[in-house]
Amino acid sequence: MIFNSIDFLLFFSIVYIIYLISKHHIQNIFLLISSYFFYGYWDYRYLSLLLISTLVDYFVSLQIIKVQTTKVKKFFLIISILSNLSILGFFKYYNFFTLSAKVFLASLGFYINPILLEFALPLGISFYTFQTMSYTIDVYRGQITPTKNFFDFALYVSFFPQLVAGPIERATNLLPQVLNPRSITFQKLSEGSFLVLLGYFKKIYIADNLAFIVDPIFKNPNSSGAEMIFGCFVFFFQIYGDFAGYSDIARGIAKFMGFELMQNFNHPLFGINVSDFWRRWHISFMSWLRDYVYFSIGDKTDSESKKHFKNFLVFFLSGLWHGANWTFVIWGSINGIVFIFYRILQPYLPNWETNGLIWKEVLKKFILGSVTLFSVCLPLIYFRSTNVSLAWIHTQALWLNFGTIESKIFVKFLKNIVLLVFIEYIQNKSQNEFAIFSLPIWLRTIIYVSMFYSILILGNFDKNAFIYFVF
Amino acid sequence: MLSFISYFKSTPAFVFALGFIVCFETILHFIPNLYYLDGKGAFFTYYKRYIAERGEENYDILMYGDSRSLSLRGFARSEAFPYSLYNFSLPAAGPWYFKFFLKKYLLHHEKPKLVIWAADPQQFSLKKTMAFHDNPALWNEFKHRLLNLFSIVETWEQYEGKELFFILKEYIPHSLLSVRHRQGFESILNSKISSLFETPSLVRENLIVEAIVKESYGQINLGNFFTVPNIREVALQEKENQLKGMQNTEMNLEPLKLFLDYTQSLNLKVVVLNIPRLKEFNQSPYFKDVVPQMKKLISKYPQASYLEFENMEYDLDLFSESIHYNAEGEKIVNQEFLDKIVPKLYARIEEDNVKK
Numbered sequence: 001m002i003f004n005s006i007d008f009l010l011f012f013s014i015v016y017i018i019y020l021i022s023k024h025h026i027q028n029i030f031l032l033i034s035s036y037f038f039y040g041y042w043d044y045r046y047l048s049l050l051l052i053s054t055l056v057d058y059f060v061s062l063q064i065i066k067v068q069t070t071k072v073k074k075f076f077l078i079i080s081i082l083s084n085l086s087i088l089g090f091f092k093y094y095n096f097f098t099l100s101a102k103v104f105l106a107s108l109g110f111y112i113n114p115i116l117l118e119f120a121l122p123l124g125i126s127f128y129t130f131q132t133m134s135y136t137i138d139v140y141r142g143q144i145t146p147t148k149n150f151f152d153f154a155l156y157v158s159f160f161p162q163l164v165a166g167p168i169e170r171a172t173n174l175l176p177q178v179l180n181p182r183s184i185t186f187q188k189l190s191e192g193s194f195l196v197l198l199g200y201f202k203k204i205y206i207a208d209n210l211a212f213i214v215d216p217i218f219k220n221p222n223s224s225g226a227e228m229i230f231g232c233f234v235f236f237f238q239i240y241g242d243f244a245g246y247s248d249i250a251r252g253i254a255k256f257m258g259f260e261l262m263q264n265f266n267h268p269l270f271g272i273n274v275s276d277f278w279r280r281w282h283i284s285f286m287s288w289l290r291d292y293v294y295f296s297i298g299d300k301t302d303s304e305s306k307k308h309f310k311n312f313l314v315f316f317l318s319g320l321w322h323g324a325n326w327t328f329v330i331w332g333s334i335n336g337i338v339f340i341f342y343r344i345l346q347p348y349l350p351n352w353e354t355n356g357l358i359w360k361e362v363l364k365k366f367i368l369g370s371v372t373l374f375s376v377c378l379p380l381i382y383f384r385s386t387n388v389s390l391a392w393i394h395t396q397a398l399w400l401n402f403g404t405i406e407s408k409i410f411v412k413f414l415k416n417i418v419l420l421v422f423i424e425y426i427q428n429k430s431q432n433e434f435a436i437f438s439l440p441i442w443l444r445t446i447i448y449v450s451m452f453y454s455i456l457i458l459g460n461f462d463k464n465a466f467i468y469f470v471f
Numbered sequence: 472m473l474s475f476i477s478y479f480k481s482t483p484a485f486v487f488a489l490g491f492i493v494c495f496e497t498i499l500h501f502i503p504n505l506y507y508l509d510g511k512g513a514f515f516t517y518y519k520r521y522i523a524e525r526g527e528e529n530y531d532i533l534m535y536g537d538s539r540s541l542s543l544r545g546f547a548r549s550e551a552f553p554y555s556l557y558n559f560s561l562p563a564a565g566p567w568y569f570k571f572f573l574k575k576y577l578l579h580h581e582k583p584k585l586v587i588w589a590a591d592p593q594q595f596s597l598k599k600t601m602a603f604h605d606n607p608a609l610w611n612e613f614k615h616r617l618l619n620l621f622s623i624v625e626t627w628e629q630y631e632g633k634e635l636f637f638i639l640k641e642y643i644p645h646s647l648l649s650v651r652h653r654q655g656f657e658s659i660l661n662s663k664i665s666s667l668f669e670t671p672s673l674v675r676e677n678l679i680v681e682a683i684v685k686e687s688y689g690q691i692n693l694g695n696f697f698t699v700p701n702i703r704e705v706a707l708q709e710k711e712n713q714l715k716g717m718q719n720t721e722m723n724l725e726p727l728k729l730f731l732d733y734t735q736s737l738n739l740k741v742v743v744l745n746i747p748r749l750k751e752f753n754q755s756p757y758f759k760d761v762v763p764q765m766k767k768l769i770s771k772y773p774q775a776s777y778l779e780f781e782n783m784e785y786d787l788d789l790f791s792e793s794i795h796y797n798a799e800g801e802k803i804v805n806q807e808f809l810d811k812i813v814p815k816l817y818a819r820i821e822e823d824n825v826k827k
Binding site: 006007009010186190193441444445448449452453456457458461462 | 482488611644649661
C-alpha cells in the first residue's frame with residue numbers, strides 16, 4: 001500500500017478511528033495487525049520474511065541479556081546479523097552478485113550459466129532488517145534492555161508509517177513509545193497535519209512532476225552535458241521530494257497517533273559543505289552507518305588514513321544499500337572520494353570573514369551551498385542512470401557535448417520548486433521544521449491553500465510508487 | 472476525547488485554509504458548464520451526458536457503441552428521414568454501461584422507437600474496470616468516461632464486489648470539482664498572465680467539438696479529428712499488435728445479454744449492428760467465433776435482431792491506424808449506413824409487432 005493512494009487514506013481512516021477508541025494494549029495489538037495488513041496488501045507472501053526477521057531478533061536479544069560471557073553474547077549477535085544480512089543478501093543481492101560473477105568469470109574465459117531468482121524485491125527489506133539489527137546491537141552493547149513482550153517488539157519492527165521507507169528508527173526512540181501509553185495533543189495534531197500536507201506536496205506535486213523533466217534526460221543517450229547537469233539538479237529535487245515526502249507523511253501520521261519519529265532530513269538543500277550535507281540527508285540511515293559501521297571498526301585514536309578508509313567504507317556501503325547495481329556502488333564510491341577530498345582540503349580552505357555584514361553572509365552561504373549542491377548532485381548521474389554504460393555516456397557528454405538547455409524547461413523547474421524552497425528556507429533559518437507556524441495567519445493560510453491545490457490540481461496522480469520502496 | 476473546536480481554535484490558519492477550500496469548492500458547484508474547461512475527451516463524455524439528461528429533444532433511434540461506431544452520423548427528423556437518430560457512442564468505455572446510460576436517457580425522455588447496439592464484439596471482452604486496476608496511467612487517461620457519465624448513486628448500481636470498491640474509491644477525490652476539472656484548472660494556472668483574459672484554449676477546442684457533435688447528432692470521427700499521422704508502417708504495426716492481442720482475448724457476451732434483458736423488460740426494439748472493420752480482423756478466428764455466438768444469443772430475444780453492413784471488410788487504406796476510419800473510410804461507411812442500413816432500421820421500427 002502506498003501513501004499516495006485512496007486505499008491508504010481509507011485504510012488509515014479506519015485504523016485511526018479504532019485506534020482512538022482503544023486502550024493502550026489493544027492499540028498496540030491493533031497497530032501490529034494493521035501494519036501486517038499494510039505490508040501484506042502489496043504481497044502477503046513476503047510477510048514471512050518480516051516475521052522471520054522479527055522472531056530472530058526477539059529471541060536473540062533475550063538470549064544476549066540472559067547469558068553472562070561476552071563470547072556467547074557475541075555468538076548470538078552474529079546469529080542476528082548473519083540471519084538479517086542473509087535475508088537481505090539473498091533477496092536483494094543474489095542476482096547482482098551472481099551476474100557480476102558470471103561476467104567476471106567470462107572475462108577470464110570461464111562460462112557459467114547460474115540460476116537467477118525471478119521474484120520482486122521485498123518491499124522495505126533494507127529498512128526493517130537494518131532496524132531490527134540496530135535493536136540487537138544496542139542490546140549487545142547494553143544500551144537498551146530487550147522487551148519480553150513479543151507483540152510490542154513486533155510492532156516496533158513493523159510500525160506501518162515507517163515500515164517500508166523509514167525513518168530507520170532506533171529502539172531507544174521508538175520502543176519506549178510502543179511500551180508506554182501515548183498522548184495525542186493539539187500540538188501533535190497540528191504538527192502532524194502540517195507534515196502530512198507537506199509530505200504529499202513534496203511527493204505528488206514536486207517529485208512526481210519533476211519526473212517528467214528527469215526521465216527523458218536520463219533515458220536519452222544523446223543528452224548534452226548541460227542537460228545532464230540540469231537533469232542531476234532536477235533529480236536531486238525529485239528524489240528529495242520523494243523521500244523526504246515519504247518521511248514527512250510517515251512522521252505526520254505517527255504524530256496523529258501520538259508517536260514521535262525521528263527527523264530524517266534537515267533541509268539538505270542548505271548544506272554548506274559535503275560533511276554538513278550528509279548530516280542533513282537521510283539522517284536515520286547515515287547515522288546508522290556512523291554508529292554501527294564507522295564506530296565499530298575503530299576509535300578516536302585512528303590514524304587519518306584509517307579514518308579516510310572508514311569514511312569511504314561508509315559511503316561505499318551506502319551506495320550498495322541503495323541498490324543491487326554497480327551504478328549505486330559507483331555513486332556511493334564517488335561520494336566517498338568527494339568526502340575524503342573535502343576532509344583533506346578542509347584545513348586549507350579560506351575562512352571568509354563576513355564582518356557581520358548580512359550581504360556577505362548571504363553571499364558566502366550561497367557560494368558554499370552551490371558548490372556543495374553541485375558536488376552532491378553531479379554523482380547522481382550514476383544513481384539515476386539505469387546502467388554503468390549509459391552513465392558513462394552521460395558523464396562523457398559533460399566534456400564532449402556540453403550544449404545548452406531549453407529555457408522553457410528551466411522555467412518550468414523553477415516554478416515547480418519555488419514554494420518548496422521558500423518553505424525550506426523558513427524552516428532552515430530557524431532550524432525549526434514548524435517555523436511556518438510563527439508566520440502571520442494570512443501568509444500561512446495562503447501557503448496551506450497553495451500546497452493543497454498544488455497537490456490536487458497540479459499534482460501527478462499516476463500513483464507513482466515512492467522511489468525508496470525499491471531500496 | 473479531544474475537543475475538535477478547541478483544536479481548530481488553536482490552529483486558525485488551518486481553519487481559514489479549510490474555510491477557503493470549502494467556499495471555493497462550493498462556488499464551483501454554482502458555475503455552469505465548467506466542463507468546457509476540460510480536455511476534449513472529458514468534455515465529450517460530459518456533453519453526451521448533458522444530451523442524455525437535458526430532456527429537450529426526443530430521438531427516435533439511439534445508438535450506443537464504441538469509438539468506431541462513433542463515426543456514424545446521426546440526423547434530425549426531416550422529409551428524407553422521418554425518424555431521427557442520435558449517436559451516443561463513446562470511445563474507450565466498454566459496453567457495460569450501455570444499459571445504465573439508456574436508463575438515464577429514459578428518465579428524462581420519451582421511450583425511443585429503436586435502440587442500436589453498435590459496440591465491436593471485441594469490446595465485450597473488457598470487464599468494467601478490471602483492465603484499469605493495475606494500470607493507473609491508463610485509468611487516469613480514461614477514468615472520466617466512467618466517472619463523469621454517472622452520479623455516485625448511478626455508479627453504485629452498476630458494480631459489485633471488488634469493482635464497486637475500486638470505482639467508489641476513485642469517486643471520492645472525483646467528487647471534488649477542482650479534482651474533476653483539474654485539467655482545465657491546470658491549463659489556466661499554467662497559462663501566461665497575458666492570456667488569462669482570453670478564452671482558454673481548451674474551451675475554444677471544446678466549442679469546436681460541440682459544434683461538430685451538435686451538427687452530426689453525436690458523431691465525431693476520431694480517425695481524422697485527432698491528427699493521427701497516416702503512416703502505413705505505423706498502421707501495419709498497429710494491425711499486427713491488434714491481431715496478436717486478439718489471440719488472447721476472451722469472449723464475454725454478458726454485457727450484451729444484460730442490455731437485451733433490459734430492453735426486453737421495456738419492450739424496446741433493439742438492433743445489434745455489426746459495423747465494418749479491417750479485413751484481417753474480420754477474418755480472424757476471434758470474429759469467426761464471436762459473431763455466430765452473438766447471433767445465437769440475439770435469436771433468443773424477440774425484440775432484438777442482428778444487422779450488418781454488406782461490406783464488412785475494409786482495407787487498411789480506409790483506416791488511420793487500423794481501428795478508426797480515415798476521411799475516406801468515414802465517407803464510405805456513412806454512405807452505406809444512410810443508403811442501406813437506415814432503411815432497414817426504419818423497416819424494423821415500422822414492423823407492427825416485435826417478432827415472436
